[in-house]
Amino acid sequence: MRPPFTYVRWPHRPRVIGPRFIPYLDAAGDRCDASVRVRIGARVFTTFAHVEGFEHVELDDDLMGRFWVEIDGHRWAKTFRGTDEIHLLRLCLWFAGDWLIRAAQEEGLTLLPDSETPVTTWPQLFAARA
C-alpha cells in the first residue's frame, strides 16, 4: 500500500504575526532582544487516492502554521498543523516560549531582566509588561 500523498499550498498573502521582541541579558550582562515570529495560512492537503480501498475518500485539509524563534544567535523553527488560526497560534507560542526558556537556561541568559520573578513558564513571555 502506498502512503497518502500530501502537498502544501501557501496563500498569496500569508498572515505574519509578530515579531515580538523579548528582552534578555546575555552572559556578559549586556541587554539584548530575543524574537518570536509566526506565519499562518498554508493549507495542507492529503489525498488518499493512492491508497487501496480509499480512492473515493475526500481530501484532508488542515491549516498549517510555522514559527521562528531566535535568542543569542540560536535559532529554531517548527511547523504545526491545527484546526484553526487561534489554535495554531497558541501552539506556536507554547513551543517557542518553552524553547526560549530552555535555551536561556542552557546559555546562562536572563529573560525579562526587569521582571520581579524569574521566567519559568512560557505565558510570562507573552503577557503584557508593566
Next chain:
Amino acid sequence: MTAAVEDLVLGPRAISFCRLPGADAAAANDDEHEEGSLLMTLRSVEAGDMLGWADIELDGQAARLETRGADELEVTYELIQLSGAWLIETAKARGLILFAWGQAPVVAPMDVFVL
C-alpha cells in the same frame, strides 16, 4: 500615498460544548455536541500600538472583548486569556461543558485552545 494596513483577522475558532452533565458528556455522541465561535481582529492604531478585539458567542450569548498592546503577539495572548476566561465563566453559568470529548476538563483560559 501609503496603503492602509489591513486588519489581521484570526479564526473563526469553533468552541465545542455539550449540555449533558458529568460522566454522560464523555459518552455523548457527536450529534449532542454544539458549537460556539470565536473570531479575533487586530488593528494597528496610533503610536505603533495594537488594538484587538474578540467577537465571541456561546449558546446564544455574545460578547466583544477588547484589549490593547504593544505588538500582535501580546494582543493575541491577552485575547486568548480574556476570551478563554469568558467562555469558561459563561459555560459554567449556563450548565455547559466545553470540549467534553477532550482528555481533561477545561479549567484555565489556555485550556480552551489546546484541542
